[in-house]
Amino acid sequence: MKRKPIYVELNIHTDMEKLWTYTQTAELHEQWDLRFSSITYLPRKSERNTLAFLYETRIGFGLRISGTGRTKSSLREGAGGRLSTLAFGSEQPFSLIRHGAGYWQYRPNADSITFLTKYDYVTRFGRLGQWFDRLLFRPLFGWATALSFDVLRLWLEKRIPPAVSLQRTLIHYLCTVLLSLLWLYEGLVPKWMYPEAGELSIMQSMNMFPGMEQQALKWLGAAEILLGLLLLTYHRKKWIYYLQAAGLLALAGGALAYTPSLLEQPFNPFVLSAAMTGLCLIGLWTSKDLPDAANCIRKKGEMKK
Known part of the structure; x- marks a missing residue:
């Protein structure tokens, strides 16, 4: 061989x-x-x-x-x-x-x-x-x-120092994986699989899509799934973290504005959004000067863009 x-x-x-x-x-x-x-x-x-x-x-x-x-x-x-x-x-x-x-x-x-x-x-x-x-x-x-x-x-x-680079790399990829899993879960499970568990009632209370709440919820879930997948690809880009922060602010703010009683629940949109925002900030801070094997030429004679 x-x-x-x-x-x-x-x-x-x-x-x-x-x-x-x-x-x-x-x-x-x-x-x-x-x-x-x-x-x-x-x-x-x-x-x-x-x-x-x-x-x-x-x-x-x-x-x-x-x-x-x-x-x-x-x-x-x-x-x-x-x-x-x-x-x-x-x-x-x-x-x-x-x-x-x-x-x-x-x-x-x-x-x-x-x-x-x-x-x-x-x-x-x-x-x-x-x-x-x-x-x-x-x-x-x-x-x-x-x-x-x-x-x-x-x-x-x-x-x-190499030890700092490797530590930052580990932290960055851990944040990336956790954030991506959270976006995928939030988009798939409560919005597509079990909307009656609570997400559908929140959408109905907002009265933004009368008669089409379930379809709107699925579109919102699809957007969250797409964001989770984009994060895996563009986790080194700053814009993906700004997009996540804007999404989290809109989701949590909209839900709490129309249903403030959600704050009484132990696991509410504010708690989840705050935790995900923290992961976003860590991911953003560690994305700068991150070592990347793609910076190297891997074939003799190849030109780097």
């Missing part, structure tokens, strides 16, 4: 020495690279530009994959670029990766450095391992590489 090497490329606005330091120093490298939990360089024993290292990756459930590698660096005096080659492998029988090799390349531009990598590896477990790698592991590994590159970019360009 033919393998497709993993390729990631990204322009970073920094100087060569700083980028080299942040990628060639183990203590800094392990902070931004999601593929590794720890990296330890071993004392030099042979060539001056060659380093052996140990790496470890946590895969959950208390399991860890460990392996060894060797990296060799070289300078290209004429063009001012640099190259770091890499060979790695693991002897652990439950490691999918048996051994692999690749490189990091540093190309200087007028105001940035093009940092790119290309690597490939051989898997264990025969045909089953090859299919698992092709369908799941390799795409995930490539995505983790690209996301790591953008985490590094934010560290160098915006001075946002």
Whole structure:
């Protein structure tokens, strides 16, 4: 089965020495690279530009994959670029990766450095391992590489430490998923499946759609479902949070204006809208300078828009 090497490329606005330091120093490298939990360089024993290292990756459930590698660096005096080659492998029988090799390349531009990598590896477990790698592991590994590159970019360009970037990413996606689920639930369950439970009476009390309250309620539910789906796609855009805030204000304000007795209920529109508005604010605040694997070029020769 033919393998497709993993390729990631990204322009970073920094100087060569700083980028080299942040990628060639183990203590800094392990902070931004999601593929590794720890990296330890071993004392030099042979060539001056060659380093052996140990790496470890946590895969959950208390399991860890460990392996060894060797990296060799070289300078290209004429063009001012640099190259770091890499060979790695693991002897652990439950490691999918048996051994692999690749490189990091540093190309200087007028105001940035093009940092790119290309690597490939051989898997264990025969045909089953090859299919698992092709369908799941390799795409995930490539995505983790690209996301790591953008985490590094934010560290160098915006001075946002990797731990902060990853924490903000986790918070942002948690808010996105919760908000989307709430919009989908509110649009589907009380408005389409069980309107008689209370939503229909609220719509009737508003007297805005006489004789068509049930149809209007379904259209409102469809709009909420659509908003939940749009959020999953455009969660990095500011307008989606402004749209949600406007929707929440209109829904809660309209319901309470025509049926103020709803405030007496333990779970009323005000409580739900306030909680969702809070999630909107958190999602909006964490959407700025969020690392994104899509910022990277994933095919050699591809132009980034």
